[in-house]
Amino acid sequence: MSTxxxxxxxxxxxxxxxxxxLSKDQVRQYARAANMYFPRFTDDEGARAxxxxxxxxxxxxxxxxxxxxISDWNPAAAITRIGTTFRSPVLPDRHIHLRGAVTQKIAxxxxxxxxxWMENDDGERWVIGTATVLxxxxx
Amino acid sequence: xxxxxxxxxxxxIFDETSFPPITKEEILxxxxxxxxxxxxxxxxxxxxxxxxxxxVAPPTFVTKLRAKKFTPEHLPKLGKVGFDxxxxxxxSAPVRPxxxxxxxxxxxxIYEKTGRTGSMYFIVIRNEVRNQKGEKVAVIDHRIxxx
Numbered sequence: 001m002s003t004x005x006x007x008x009x010x011x012x013x014x015x016x017x018x019x020x021x022l023s024k025d026q027v028r029q030y031a032r033a034a035n036m037y038f039p040r041f042t043d044d045e046g047a048r049a050x051x052x053x054x055x056x057x058x059x060x061x062x063x064x065x066x067x068x069x070i071s072d073w074n075p076a077a078a079i080t081r082i083g084t085t086f087r088s089p090v091l092p093d094r095h096i097h098l099r100g101a102v103t104q105k106i107a108x109x110x111x112x113x114x115x116x117w118m119e120n121d122d123g124e125r126w127v128i129g130t131a132t133v134l135x136x137x138x139x
Numbered sequence: 140x141x142x143x144x145x146x147x148x149x150x151x152i153f154d155e156t157s158f159p160p161i162t163k164e165e166i167l168x169x170x171x172x173x174x175x176x177x178x179x180x181x182x183x184x185x186x187x188x189x190x191x192x193x194x195v196a197p198p199t200f201v202t203k204l205r206a207k208k209f210t211p212e213h214l215p216k217l218g219k220v221g222f223d224x225x226x227x228x229x230x231s232a233p234v235r236p237x238x239x240x241x242x243x244x245x246x247x248x249i250y251e252k253t254g255r256t257g258s259m260y261f262i263v264i265r266n267e268v269r270n271q272k273g274e275k276v277a278v279i280d281h282r283i284x285x286x
Contacts, residue, residue, distance in 0.1 A: 035204075059225065060199060064173045068175050084226055
């Protein structure tokens, strides 16, 4: 983890990917910390009773993980805007892959636009989004 | 099918919720649950020497705030099933331990979109979060999808 300045980044830069096995316990830990301890996020039976195939991760957890990817990439980047679309339910006990890339640098306010997404092993994008980050400058 | 609803409900505040002061533990638990390693969100001593001068919450922390009423009583029922379509977050100020946050909720927009599987309706609930100094902390847009 080290600071990246506005001058250090280029359009097209890929953010370092995070590949992780999303366990049910991790989803429960998030549900507890995020005040979302509801059956659909904590156990398969409870989720099935709500018509879901099994327990799912909260959409905002995916958003939080994508924000963490930005934070891992550059701990000095301040996210000023982040938007995510939840395209399909995120089922735990699977590998997920968090990805991103810098799509635009805006010199006037030292910000960068990024594409961010979460995909599964088959490359299906379960969550897609964009973020604006404010970067420190060397000047 | 034309989308019909009472447009006067847009922008009207239907909920105001005040939260107890945010604790350091809450921030640390939230950071840990996401696997955050950034000292700004995880290490009180290191964060005190950083740009904010204190521990701050990760940017999506505000999504854990629960309004007393998530939707107004007379939310138009446009479809059979509802899904969490997504979230848009604008962040203006950091959340620190001790902050007393207040959240105002409005219906920001209602619109129709035609996709692969037919017509879908989106209801956008907007939460505006302010701190005890009256500073705007964040605007959270929930896109609820109905079809």
